[in-house]
């Protein structure tokens with residue numbers, strides 16, 4: 451079986467924290483690849499109005515460009531609607547019966563896992579892999595394999611706030627993502643710092 455990691459997220463925008471997580475888990479668990487998979491409509495947060503699903507997908511594409519073993523999955527964006535992980539995994543497993551999926555989540559998601567759609571059934575069809583995140587508890591009664599990573603206090607929220615206040619986002623997002631944000635004029639005032 452091919453060992454495939456999935457890092458689902460809103461990626462509004464993707465930041466280096468996402469890349470660190472994906473790469474650390476890939477190496478720690480010896481996965482064949484990790485796919486970053488942007489949601490269409492995220493289930494547990496308000497639907498972003500500042501970037502379209504296609505723009506978020508494009509930014510993830512740029513973020514993984516040239517990386518070894520990291521790629522992007524357009525599966526949820528193409529499906530449309532609310533991206534419930536249970537539904538996604540059911541369909542993905544049908545598409546790829548030869549793959550074993552590892553769904554990667556950060557501490558904030560671990561904390562709200564009991565509220566996920568059909569979680570009791572979901573934990574039976576997918577292996578959850580957890581990573582710590584500053585400011586979260588990151589513990590669960592559900593089976594989650596924890597991977598130790600160098601934790602980073604970085605979020606898409608911080609990136610959006612920095613751009614909005616004309617602050618620097620240099621090194622916090624891949625250079626190509628920053629260029630795209632500026633070109634498209636996303637998140638308010640594109641920074642020149």
Ligand SMILES: Nc1ncnc2c1ncn2[C@@H]1O[C@H](COP(=O)(O)OP(=O)(O)OP(=O)(O)O)[C@@H](O)[C@H]1O
Nearest residue numbers: 458459460461467555556559583602604605606607
């Ligand atoms: N700094 C981080 N440390 C650990 N996990 C993270 C980090 N940033 C994001 N994640 C995890 O990556 C996945 C996708 O995150 P998402 O795209 O929602 O980014 P975010 O930074 O949490 O966004 P926002 O600030 O808009 O809520 C989630 O499982 C989240 O827990």
Ligand SMILES: O=C(O)c1ccc[n+]([C@@H]2O[C@H](COP(=O)([O-])O)[C@@H](O)[C@H]2O)c1
Nearest residue numbers: 458459460493494533534535536566567
């Ligand atoms: O299926 C659910 O109920 C569910 C609830 C919250 C989050 N998720 C998934 O977890 C991933 C990270 O979510 P988010 O909100 O941090 O972008 C993303 O792939 C979501 O679809 C899934």
